Amino acid sequence: MKYPSTEFDNAVAAVFHGTNTAEDTAKLRELLRTNQDAQDEYLWRAELHGRLASGSPEFSRAAADSMNYDRQSVEVQAAPLSGDGSYARWGFRSSSALVAVLAVVILGGGLWMWHDSQTGSVETGNPNETSVATIADLGDSRWMDPAVKLSAGDAVRVGQRIELSSGKVEVLFNTGAQLSIVGPAVVEPLASNRVFLTFGEVNLLAETPESKGFTVVTPTSEFVDISTAFTARVSPDGLSRLNVTEGEVDVVLEGTQRGPRLRAGETLYVEPGERQIMTRIEEGDGTPAFRFPSIGSPSADDYADQTRGDATIRLAQGELKSQAGKSGPVTVLTDGKGQSHQDAPSESAFFEDSTRGSLLIDLSQEVSITQVNSYSWHQHDTNESHRHRARQQFTLYGHSGNPLPDLTLPPSESGWERIARVNSDRFFEVTTPLDRPAQQACSITAARGEIGRYRYLLWEVNGRTLFGEIDVYGSPTTKLQR
Amino acid sequence: MNENTEQPRPNPANQQEFLRVFLANEREILRYVVALVPNLADAQEILQQTAIVLWEKFDQYDAGRPFAPWACRFALNVTRQWIDRRQRWKALLEGGLVEELALRREQLRPEFDARLVHLDQCMQKLPEHQRSLVDAYYFRQQDIDVVAGQVQRTVEAVYKALQRIRQQLRECIELSLRKEAAG
Structure with a gap:
């Protein structure tokens, strides 16, 4: 393999994507060991790749400046991704590593206790984003940030992260889907019929035609409602749990077009990690x-x-x-x-x-x-x-x-x-x-x-x-x- | 061991401090790992394992010193163990190459940081469909099959598109640097 060359370009890209062949790998290794320019270029490409995966420098600074501590799920840019109302963003969601950290805290015996002393902020979403839901009932809920003042009837927007310390919040989506969030939980609407559950528990009731296909995305899976009700739970260590109470739910796992379809009464766990256990x-x-x-x-x-x-x-x-x-x-x-x-x-x-x-x-x-x-x-x-x-x-x-x-x-x-x-x-x-x-x-x-x-x-x-x-x-x- | 034996409860103030410094430095640690193991799914797994090690060792951390360099030492150890257990990475990085790359990256970091100042504006110049791909692959970390399905292209075509996007970004950054140098 020579440097520079198309062969080098392709081999480096294949390593990034995990599609490298044994032959390419051996050639690239030899080049990296013997050619300093090639090694420097490889590192530069990896640096750019890593920077894209971890958010932009501008984003990092803005986030660090504006928060009590460096919260990680802020949006800095919105551009249409698809026709379903979801938006492309350039940022960094620290869910997987964060949940691992929380897992060790919990394995050490401090079950959720850190929440009580958390002072983190709550994302309020971009006011220009469309409201996709309203708060229907707050019950005896407590927020992770005591400064949060939400009332029944308040609008919920795409990107507005709901961080619940305890209690239960009922959210009514414009599509008719009813989402009950059980604290402690962190939930973020991604679109009109789609939420990201970082951890915690949500119960979904999707009885209207418009709410069919409501999707709960977790760090390991997507749970797609066919009909009618399910509970999704994500442990702090990333273990996702789906329990179907009525109707059917499709489970979409990374690397698969569609996973199993669960029926009422069935439950499935999905481990975090590349193998999707x-x-x-x-x-x-x-x-x-x-x-x-x-x-x-x-x-x-x-x-x-x-x-x-x-x-x-x-x-x-x-x-x-x-x-x-x-x-x-x-x-x-x-x-x-x-x-x-x-x-x-x-x-x-x-x-x-x-x-x-x-x-x-x-x-x-x-x-x-x-x-x-x-x-x-x-x-x-x-x-x-x-x-x-x-x-x-x-x-x-x-x-x-x-x-x-x-x-x-x-x-x-x-x-x-x-x-x-x-x-x-x-x-x-x-x-x-x-x-x-x-x-x-x-x-x-x-x-x-x-x-x-x-x-x-x-x-x-x-x-x-x-x-x-x-x-x-x-x-x-x-x-x-x- | 008795089933009911409870583990000691960690100090909440310590937990909070750990979360604060870890979250503030998580990106930097991820970038360090990606430089060594640039497959993003693998790098995320290494980051997870590193987070656990860091928590276990957190009482050894000297708060008077920067967290990231301390954390990256552990990240390098976890990365070494990861490489040892995976033939694909072992074939590329064993025999000291991973340590060599880690060292060289430290030397090059000021230069990389100077280049990456221009990344945001170069991102803005990407056509919308390319930014959507960046969003889906890098931020949402969607599986490549899902991304391919969304854009109705083959997986190979999406990988090729991502390769082209990175090339365009590098070219844009180089151009910006040249303009900057020309005053």
């Missing part, structure tokens, strides 16, 4: 057949099933319950079937009381994994409310190959890639024991088909759930065209 959790029919609305039953046809002889499962950390009502061996999790009845400890694998542990599956080679299902079932024979061991609460990690990370270290510090976090109690919004389904299945998939390429899978399990089966679907990467 989706988690479904469903209640079973409570029979040994383990039938679920959309998740398949426990299977012997998966890659990790012990009859294939390709995978092994073992305890990585912790101890299985070994006293009265003791756990079965971990191999029951790959025997192709769930438990035969609702309280079958010997057909389940579970940890000692009040402990946590981890389970390791070695697939013996790198596998392109497309789906991971886990099944649990527990209800005391006589005490109906005693079903807490059906809860699935775990984090799934993957590792692509040798050496196996040190299992005594926390997975997040030893090279494991986090795939998904599951908490079925939160999913089912369990507040009383009977809210918790006694038989549960969790299915982890990816919008683009492949969850990842791993040899090892690690379940870091919290609690003493009676797992009955784990199924891992995929194909060895040696059989795939890489």
